[in-house]
Amino acid sequence: MAQSGELILPDVAATERFGRQCAAALLAARPARLVVYLEGDLGAGKTSLVRGLLAGLGYTGRVPSPTYTLVEPYAVAGYRVQHVDLYRLRDPREVEDLGLLEQLGDGTIGLIEWPGQGEGQLPGADLHLRLEMAGGGRRLAWAAASPAGEALGRQLARTVPGDPALSPVPGSA
Numbered sequence: 001m002a003q004s005g006e007l008i009l010p011d012v013a014a015t016e017r018f019g020r021q022c023a024a025a026l027l028a029a030r031p032a033r034l035v036v037y038l039e040g041d042l043g044a045g046k047t048s049l050v051r052g053l054l055a056g057l058g059y060t061g062r063v064p065s066p067t068y069t070l071v072e073p074y075a076v077a078g079y080r081v082q083h084v085d086l087y088r089l090r091d092p093r094e095v096e097d098l099g100l101l102e103q104l105g106d107g108t109i110g111l112i113e114w115p116g117q118g119e120g121q122l123p124g125a126d127l128h129l130r131l132e133m134a135g136g137g138r139r140l141a142w143a144a145a146s147p148a149g150e151a152l153g154r155q156l157a158r159t160v161p162g163d164p165a166l167s168p169v170p171g172s173a
């Protein structure tokens with residue numbers, strides 16, 4: 001089975017819900033390290049998804065957008081989580097100044113908004129999440145891109161279809 005899927009997320013609660021499903025899949029698959037690229041336009045819901053994911057991992061504090069700090073670190077569920085937003089980067093080479101590569105080793109989860117801004121300077125993605133506007137809600141596409149991502153994708157493919165809060169895009173697998 002292809003490790004990918006598409007969903008309609010009618011409201012922000014559904015976006016956070018999908019984030020929680022990602023967290024459950026992550027806790028079940030327990031990769032040594034995971035890098036997630038969060039793609040989509042301004043306001044697509046990337047940070048909202050991260051809020052659900054962190055909540056699902058057990059984090060109970062505030063989750064500000066890293067728009068200005070570029071990186072917001074968390075320690076949760078035995079992982080160091082780096083929530084990154086590269087929107088304000090002027091040049092991909094600035095990734096090196098952030099020390100991101102060193103911060104995304106074993107024991108870490110990298111959640112990277114606007115990865116295109118760091119093109120060529122970032123570790124490859126294990127999982128791609130893309131959000132698009134769809135009427136008043138959002139359409140989400142996910143795709144695994146490595147063995148670690150596929151292990152997580154297998155969990156998502158098992159749990160998401162049974163979640164009444166999440167509906168598949170008609171006609172998609």
Ligand SMILES: Nc1ncnc2c1ncn2[C@@H]1O[C@H](COP(=O)(O)OP(=O)(O)OP(=O)(O)O)[C@@H](O)[C@H]1O
Nearest residue numbers: 009010011012015042043044045046047048137138
């Ligand atoms: N499925 C959804 N349906 C409708 N609104 C949503 C949905 N998911 C998130 N939103 C709303 O979209 C707005 C922007 O969300 P968010 O900040 O998460 O976007 P973002 O992709 O991180 O944007 P940026 O690129 O600026 O960081 C918020 O008001 C949020 O409540």
Ligand SMILES: [Mg+2]
Nearest residue numbers: 046047065113
């Ligand atoms: Mg954001």
